[in-house]
Amino acid sequence: MRWITLVWITHLLLHYCVVESSSSSSSSGSTIHVAMTACYDQRLEEALTSIRSTITTAAQSERLFFHIVHNETDGNDAVFQQVLTGWAKQQTFRFALYHAQLPHDYVDKFAPCACQRLFLHNVLPASVDRVIYLDSDTLLLDDIGHLHREFVASSRLAAMGAEHEPKARMGHYRDTARHPYYDQNGVHGLNSGVFLLDLDRVRQMNNDWNEQLDSLRMEYEDRLVFYDQDLLNVYFHQHPEELHLLDSCRWNFRPDHCYFISHCPDHPDRKISLLHGNRGVFHKPEGDKWSVMALLLVYQAFRVPVTGISQATPDLGTCVRAFTILSQATKSWLTTVRPGEVTNNCQSNALPSIVATLHANCKRIQDARVETRPEL
Numbered sequence: 001m002r003w004i005t006l007v008w009i010t011h012l013l014l015h016y017c018v019v020e021s022s023s024s025s026s027s028s029g030s031t032i033h034v035a036m037t038a039c040y041d042q043r044l045e046e047a048l049t050s051i052r053s054t055i056t057t058a059a060q061s062e063r064l065f066f067h068i069v070h071n072e073t074d075g076n077d078a079v080f081q082q083v084l085t086g087w088a089k090q091q092t093f094r095f096a097l098y099h100a101q102l103p104h105d106y107v108d109k110f111a112p113c114a115c116q117r118l119f120l121h122n123v124l125p126a127s128v129d130r131v132i133y134l135d136s137d138t139l140l141l142d143d144i145g146h147l148h149r150e151f152v153a154s155s156r157l158a159a160m161g162a163e164h165e166p167k168a169r170m171g172h173y174r175d176t177a178r179h180p181y182y183d184q185n186g187v188h189g190l191n192s193g194v195f196l197l198d199l200d201r202v203r204q205m206n207n208d209w210n211e212q213l214d215s216l217r218m219e220y221e222d223r224l225v226f227y228d229q230d231l232l233n234v235y236f237h238q239h240p241e242e243l244h245l246l247d248s249c250r251w252n253f254r255p256d257h258c259y260f261i262s263h264c265p266d267h268p269d270r271k272i273s274l275l276h277g278n279r280g281v282f283h284k285p286e287g288d289k290w291s292v293m294a295l296l297l298v299y300q301a302f303r304v305p306v307t308g309i310s311q312a313t314p315d316l317g318t319c320v321r322a323f324t325i326l327s328q329a330t331k332s333w334l335t336t337v338r339p340g341e342v343t344n345n346c347q348s349n350a351l352p353s354i355v356a357t358l359h360a361n362c363k364r365i366q367d368a369r370v371e372t373r374p375e376l
Contacts, residue, residue, distance in 0.1 A: 066138070070099070130200070252274060
């Protein structure tokens with residue numbers, strides 16, 4: 001294994017740190033840029049866990065570059081540096097740290113740094129042409145390269161999944177929103193937890209993207225509940241042709257897909273490639289009204305505890321351990337499901353798909369490493 005070199009770059013007010021393999025520049029294929037905000041300590045564990053899952057489940061040939069935006073005063077620079085530099089000694093990827101840079105009117109709206117996803121073109125280097133923005137409470141169970149290539153093939157400005165599927169009995173946008181929202185293809189609203197954006201096209205708009213968002217913000221300020229997500233909904237209501245609609249049942253599966261009824265297709269080959277633990281479900285104890293045990297089990301399998309970081313490397317063993325933990329927990333948990341409970345029918349349906357996706361991906365990773373193992 002080639003050793004990793006640490007490259008420090010200071011650019012104006014931007015704290016920019018890159019770790020990369022000495023062989024990465026000669027790798028085939030384009031770089032997949034993944035951005036994430038992790039402001040303040042409560043997002044640190046989630047962000048590291050999400051990154052761990054992404055590295056663990058990515059194909060060995062993928063070139064990953066993580067761009068992590070955090071608050072200048074949260075003191076997390078050293079933790080990210082230590083953990084990611086250590087991981088990079090075993091896996092080929094690069095990362096950069098940035099301090100949040102938001103216009104005054106967008107600071108701490110809805111959640112700390114949440115609006116940064118709207119202004120990634122102002123933070124990331126001009127060399128970053130496209131980006132996959134992920135909320136810190138997301139977990140990859142499949143190769144993120146599939147998502148990247150789907151977006152590139154679409155040739156659209158952006159890609160997001162539905163907030164509410166056509167089968168949803170109720171939903172914020174359809175029932176209570178007081179502003180326009182994306183309502184194409186039978187869905188009601190967009191969820192911005194997984195947000196892909198063509199940064200080159202945004203930059204080519206000069207300042208028009210910023211000005212349009214600011215105009216919408218001023219027009220609907222008192223009606224925005226989820227703020228940055230709501231602004232994106234208004235924008236793509238006006239410009240639906242610029243959006244590629246992702247299959248959220250595959251690329252943004254959330255507890256919302258489990259409430260009252262299963263909102264996703266039920267077939268044996270169904271894939272759940274990305275979990276989004278919104279509503280804090282990765283941290284809700286069993287018995288809490290928002291607890292979704294199926295998703296909590298997955299988070300615990302990948303979790304990077306801040307007190308045990310050194311044991312949390314992203315590798316094939318991680319994938320196998322996660323699959324083993326889930327398989328064992330699933331067998332015991334499914335025997336206790338009570339059909340009358342609101343979410344259990346959906347969870348019982350979703351968890352086998354989650355386990356099957358993870359199992360197939362572990363096997364793919366294992367087979368690829370056997371094929372590329374050098375002869376002794």
